[in-house]
Amino acid sequence: MPPLARRNLFHDKIRLTVTLTGIVFAVVLIVVELGLFVGFTVTTSSLVDHSGADLWVTSKHVPYVELGVPFSERKLYQVRAVPGVADAQKLIVRWTDWKRPDGRQESVQIVGINPDDPMPMPWNLVAGSVADLKKPDAVIMDEVYKEKLGVKELGELFEIRGKRARIVGFTRGIRSFTTSPYVFATFKRAQEYASINDDQTVFILVKVAPGADLKQVQANIADSVKDVEVFTSSEFSRMTQFYWMFTTGAGVAVLLAAVLGLVVGFVVVAQTIYATTMDHLKEFGTLKAMGAPNRYVYKVILTQAAISAVLGYALGMVVSAFVVHASQKGGAAILLPWQMAIGMFFLTLLMCTGAALVSISKVTRLDPAMVFKG
Amino acid sequence: MQPAIAVRELTKTYAEGAASVPALRGVDLEVHPGELVMLVGPSGSGKTTLLSIMGCILSPTSGSVRIAGKETGQMTEKELPQIRLEHIGFVFQGFNLFPTLTAGENVELMLDLKGVRGPAAARRAQELLAQVGLGGKYASFPSDLSGGQKQRVAIARALAGDPEIVLADEPTASLDSHTGRTVMEMMRDLAHERGRAVVIVTHDARVMEFADRTIRIEDGLIAPSAGESASGRDVPLEHIRPHFGEYVHNWLTPQPAQ
Ligand SMILES: Nc1ncnc2c1ncn2[C@@H]1O[C@H](COP(=O)(O)OP(=O)(O)O)[C@@H](O)[C@H]1O
Ligand SMILES: [Mg+2]
Numbered sequence: 001m002p003p004l005a006r007r008n009l010f011h012d013k014i015r016l017t018v019t020l021t022g023i024v025f026a027v028v029l030i031v032v033e034l035g036l037f038v039g040f041t042v043t044t045s046s047l048v049d050h051s052g053a054d055l056w057v058t059s060k061h062v063p064y065v066e067l068g069v070p071f072s073e074r075k076l077y078q079v080r081a082v083p084g085v086a087d088a089q090k091l092i093v094r095w096t097d098w099k100r101p102d103g104r105q106e107s108v109q110i111v112g113i114n115p116d117d118p119m120p121m122p123w124n125l126v127a128g129s130v131a132d133l134k135k136p137d138a139v140i141m142d143e144v145y146k147e148k149l150g151v152k153e154l155g156e157l158f159e160i161r162g163k164r165a166r167i168v169g170f171t172r173g174i175r176s177f178t179t180s181p182y183v184f185a186t187f188k189r190a191q192e193y194a195s196i197n198d199d200q201t202v203f204i205l206v207k208v209a210p211g212a213d214l215k216q217v218q219a220n221i222a223d224s225v226k227d228v229e230v231f232t233s234s235e236f237s238r239m240t241q242f243y244w245m246f247t248t249g250a251g252v253a254v255l256l257a258a259v260l261g262l263v264v265g266f267v268v269v270a271q272t273i274y275a276t277t278m279d280h281l282k283e284f285g286t287l288k289a290m291g292a293p294n295r296y297v298y299k300v301i302l303t304q305a306a307i308s309a310v311l312g313y314a315l316g317m318v319v320s321a322f323v324v325h326a327s328q329k330g331g332a333a334i335l336l337p338w339q340m341a342i343g344m345f346f347l348t349l350l351m352c353t354g355a356a357l358v359s360i361s362k363v364t365r366l367d368p369a370m371v372f373k374g
Numbered sequence: 375m376q377p378a379i380a381v382r383e384l385t386k387t388y389a390e391g392a393a394s395v396p397a398l399r400g401v402d403l404e405v406h407p408g409e410l411v412m413l414v415g416p417s418g419s420g421k422t423t424l425l426s427i428m429g430c431i432l433s434p435t436s437g438s439v440r441i442a443g444k445e446t447g448q449m450t451e452k453e454l455p456q457i458r459l460e461h462i463g464f465v466f467q468g469f470n471l472f473p474t475l476t477a478g479e480n481v482e483l484m485l486d487l488k489g490v491r492g493p494a495a496a497r498r499a500q501e502l503l504a505q506v507g508l509g510g511k512y513a514s515f516p517s518d519l520s521g522g523q524k525q526r527v528a529i530a531r532a533l534a535g536d537p538e539i540v541l542a543d544e545p546t547a548s549l550d551s552h553t554g555r556t557v558m559e560m561m562r563d564l565a566h567e568r569g570r571a572v573v574i575v576t577h578d579a580r581v582m583e584f585a586d587r588t589i590r591i592e593d594g595l596i597a598p599s600a601g602e603s604a605s606g607r608d609v610p611l612e613h614i615r616p617h618f619g620e621y622v623h624n625w626l627t628p629q630p631a632q
Contacts, residue, residue, distance in 0.1 A: 001491075002482045007474035286470040289431050291459025291535065292487055293452075371431070371470060372422050372543040 005303035008280050015279070016308075019272040023312025024319060026265020027348055031320040033258035034344075035334035037251055039327075042335060044177040044244040045237040047093065047111065052120045053205035055218055056236045057088075057228050064240040066109065066178065068093055068202035071228065078225045079204050084212035085221070089117045090187055090201035094194035095180060099159040100150030107180040108149070110160065112190020119205065122184040127154055128169020133186050140169035144329075145181035160193040175333060177244050204228075262351070269312075270355035273305055277359035284363045285371040297363050305356035306349060313348040317341065376443050377404040378461075378539050378571030379428050384437035386423050386594075397423040398434070399594040407538060410565040410572040410584060415591035421575045422543055424591065428573060429462050429541045430454045442538055459487055463532030465561075467544035469524040471516040477503060477527045478512035484534035502530040506560060522553030529560055540564055542574045551580045558584045 009016060042049070048056070048065055057079055059069040079088045092112030097105050113121050115133040122130065122140050132138055139160075141149065149158070151167055158165045160183070176182050183193075191198055208217045214232060221230045231239070245251025277284070284297050320336060327334040386398040397420045405411050405428075413421045426432035427439060430446050431454070439447040442461050446454065464470075471480050481499035485491070490498060500512055506526040516524055525545060532540055542561065546554030558581045565572040565586070574585075582588065590597040 001486050002475055002479040004472060004475060004483065007472075011474045282470065283472050286464075286466070286472075287483075288455065289429070289458065289464050289470075290484055290487060290531075291455045291457075291462070293455045296487065371464070372426070372466060 005300045009304050019308050020312050022268035022272050024316040027316025028319050029261030030258055033261050035336050037254045039333040039335040041241050043175045045240045048237040050123050053233055054208040055206035056231045057204035064243040070196050070200035070202050073201040075225055076204055082220045082224050084209050084217035085206055086209040087207040089205050091203040091205050092190040096161050096194045108183045109180045110190045110193045111182050111184045112187040114187050122171050124171045126170050126172045132168035137164040137166045138168040139165045140184040142174040143170040266351050270358050273355045274359040285366045289371045301356050302353055305352040309349045309352035313345050378407050379405040380440040382438040385435045387435045397594055405571045407571050408565055408569045409586045410562055412585035412588045413575045419591045420594040421591050425541050425575050430457045461538050463535050463537035463540045465528050465532055465542035465545045467547045469528045473516050476513050481531045481534050484531045502534055506530045521549050525557050540570050540572045546578045546581050
């Protein structure tokens, strides 16, 4: 087939620019919104997902990780005694108050761990080490929140609920979905920072023995330890994600914005692709008069849309990559997993060919008389 | 000899909102291979409508349309393109070339529809352009061609489909008289040398002399005065193929050539 679709598309450079701008705009909008959604979702459960634990033991009716309720830490020994449990450790996650040097209070979430545990928390350190937490009053926080918490450098002193806290390390990329940053401390110190009784913990994290059945161990713990609930990490992760994304409506808003991006993008793209078809309507009439079946004409129009889609997608992804990269330094990470990148390609293709279908109806009902007009 | 086109009791009524416009009100016409028929008549008399129906791009309201012996009057939208592709070539007043394709590619588009592709198509397009005197214009875009050249590309394109029937609506209206004559000579050769049935709608008095037969349409009917009589006078008898000479004798006014 002579390159009618390509030529028609590239013939009018201004129209091509408008079409591509529309597609790029739509692609970037959707990628950013969906990427925010993915970024948010991953962020809400990052603590659970990075815990390295197989099971989470909580008090009854704990809906998500930020809302743990303290219970007796003696349960730790009961849990350790359950068959199939390789190791169990205490963990505190609790809201508390951070006092900046200028006197302003900031809400933070204190995370209390045992630095000697093989638990991979905190992770991604860029300054200091987990072992430094064993120093008196030591805390580790993420560099993203330096400004928010009024932190400039290692060694600085602050107050958490009136108790001294000294910065001994920084992590990179441990974001909190809420406005309260995570601050890591030893388990003992966290009890004090969060005003938890010194015989209480908020969670017990369980590592299952190699070869043991996860579901079985989960049931075993639930049977032999009173007044607790046991979740697998993925269950607890999903509960937490669901709470923040859907129960609070935060995720719904972002998803809605993504859908809006899709609709706006579709309209813009449909409009320009429709206009391109209209520009060449007489040619399509001639093509039909020459004996081309409708499907031949559709192929030209759809090829045109597909070329636009491929170009728009490629450009859109380049722009998106910049946006995604820039977001890594900010408070809200936009994630662009490869599945989304591939999905986006098909979405763009669908959007463009769908838009082309709008104009195809015009070609189907072509008045043949028009080909005879001078 | 089977006529290339035969229409019987053809009517066409356009629905114009609530009103209906009768454009054709019972037309009988046969066009044979090797003859050039001109349709003349006032504006709005139904010439384009008749040409469109004969070209199978418009369905009649009633009546019969036979193209190369096939009844097409009742064919569906799906079947008609195939009939057009097999039997009919169009030449338009506005040339209707694809402006983003070169002259050669315009011709190749028709060949593509016919299933001829690749180097064979390029070769054939070259040949066809050479036949209309545009051998060197394969790579030229329509915008770089004169009106006459464009119309010749359009003729080459129509010929690429190898149609028995060539239909043209005002093919010379956008051309100066010299160029118009050149185009008409080509159309006449199509009929006389290659045995195509050629039907041309025209207002252009300068080219009427090329007609083997002139049909006058008025108010959706063939005007009785014209039709089987006059205007074949300029066609030398010896140009008409002997095998339909008998038919020709019925309407050709015996006059000396030129
Ligand atoms: N698509 C159409 N819809 C309604 N009326 C039409 C249409 N095409 C032509 N007509 C009417 O049919 C009549 C014949 O038109 P046409 O065949 O174009 O005449 P001509 O080519 O002889 O000028 C005119 O009255 C014209 O207004
Ligand atoms: Mg007309």
